[in-house]
Amino acid sequence: MKPRQADVKLRQMTEADLPAVMGIERNTFPMDAWSEGMLRGELADQPRTRHYVVAIVGEEIVGYAGLAAAADQADVQTIAVDHPHQGTGIGGALLTELLAEAGRRAAREIFLEVRADNPQARGVYEHFEFEVIGRRRRYYDDGTDAIMMRRKLDG
Template sequence: MTRADLPAVMRIERSTFPLDAWSEGMMRGELDDQPRTRHYIVALVEGEIVGYAGLAAAGDQADVQTIAVSAGNQRAGIGSAMLGELLAEAVRRGTAAVFLEVRADNPPAQAMYRRFGFRPIGVRADYYDDGTDAIMMVRRLDEEGDGNG
């Protein structure tokens, strides 16, 4: 992902997360910290950005910052492909574990994360702006080897 991608990324961000979307400034800040601790990617279909994802990695830990796919392109494997790339980057950076938070009211995302070997480790009550809880999940990479789902 580059700054030039931000208009398309922000359209997806606002439509996917209408109640708690990141601001363009927040997203720009994530990009400006690259490549030392951040890894942000976009997914293209016929040259159009249809998804994006980001990883923060420092030391032996990484966090999935965000994953979003435009409404018309969901359930096509794009989110899974991007998550696979984030996990591969975590392996390249030598991280031992990848963490994330997922909305408690988003079973499809939870199922995708489970397919990739993430397991729930706790709940953050009222984590999202609308009061929805977040389920915290982790995937250990230091016990598995390849980091692929």
């Protein structure tokens, strides 16, 4: 049985979470997974310019997300939910947390890139009022384009 969003707890990501996070990273993004070193680098900038969270169901990390923020702009760095937990609202909960953090940091807009061949993720972002602003040709390692999206924040 898939968990309900209410069963999910979010907390700040730590280096101790990296083994579980890397497993989800490699399963979710097999063609262009980040390295553990890249994620360690992101965590090293937390909380100064980064905000990373994990989603936990029971005792298990089932998703994670990260935000970069500087001045009045923020960027969704990554969002991933383990396959058995996709479609349960966890991705939405993670994105809601990133949007809230961008607001706490006084960002006026938030940007992201999503794979052109991932309509499910793009649909989630559109549901959260992100708009398409461009395309980055052959952005991903396998040659897939990225769709650039932006959401203006109240401020």
